[in-house]
Amino acid sequence: MYLHAPQPFPADLSVLFGEWLYLLRSALDGLMYEIVVHDTQLDPPKNASRIYYPTFATANGFTSKFKMQGLSDGTRKRIEATQPYHSTGGHTGSALWWINELARLDRHRRGHSLVWRIVEIHIELPSGVFDAEGVRICDQLKAFIRHDEELEVAVMVAKPGAIPNPNDGIDMSWDLQFDVPEWINKVPSSYGVWGIEERMQNAEIVVHETIEMFNAFFRRG
Structure with a gap:
């Protein structure tokens, strides 16, 4: 069984998704700016246009490449604690x-x-016709229905000598969500099982909690 989308998603949705990304990335960079202002007591700080919130894939990358000047040890430790390489699954x-x-x-x-x-x-198959062990279902982490190519959803093999009855039905149902393929192709399965709405909510929560962590740290200081 194959599926394809009759037409692509409207381009406006891609623009909206890009705006969402821009707002979250800007919130992180704005946080970093305020962190540097707080620690250096300079406003604007030196090299203000080069200030950004770091996101490194490895501890070595953070140690060797994050060279922001004027940060306290406490601030640097807290930034390091938020780095992506600490996450489950990398x-x-x-x-x-x-x-x-x-x-x-x-x-x-x-x-x-x-x-x-x-x-x-x-998928529910007539037991007398199809070999249940021979059913092949698409990888649901990468089951993208595109307008320009077909997706092989499932392959069903009849038992040797079986004669299908016109009244034998194949019951198939599925749940669909829109998604961004680039956000799924490289994620660990524990993260990929979330739908895009859950991942977007999680991203907003993580940014909010990162900001609040530094707010609390600076209030104590």
């Missing part, structure tokens, strides 16, 4: 890493195309 399981990566692609290459994705599928 950096690709981190919302902060994906905010930066997707925003970078959106800003420097092209907007992200949205497609339909099968997030759950159920």
Whole structure:
């Protein structure tokens, strides 16, 4: 069984998704600006145009490349604690890493195309006709229904010598969500099982909690 979308998603949705990424990435960079102002007591601080919130995939990358001057040890430790390489499953399981990566692609290459994705599928077959062990179902983490190519949803093999009855039905149902393929292709399965709405909510929560962590730290100081 094959599926394809009759037409692509409207381009306006890609623009809106890009705006969402821009707002989250800007919130992180704005936080970093305020962190540097707080620690250096300079407003504007030196090299203000080069201030950004770091998101590194490895501890070595953070140690060797994050050279922001004027930060206290406490501030640096807290920034390090938020880095994507601490996430379960590695950096690709981190919302902060994906905010930066997707925003970078959106800003420097092209907007992200949205497609339909099968997030759950159920198939019930007539027991006397099809071999249940021979059924092959698509990888639901990568089950994208595009307008320009067909998706092989399932392959069903009849038992040797079985004669299908016109009244034998195949019951199939699935749940669809729109998604961004680039956000799924490299994630650990524990993160990829979330739908895009859950991942977007998680990203907003992580940014909010990161901001609140520094607010609380500075109030204590």
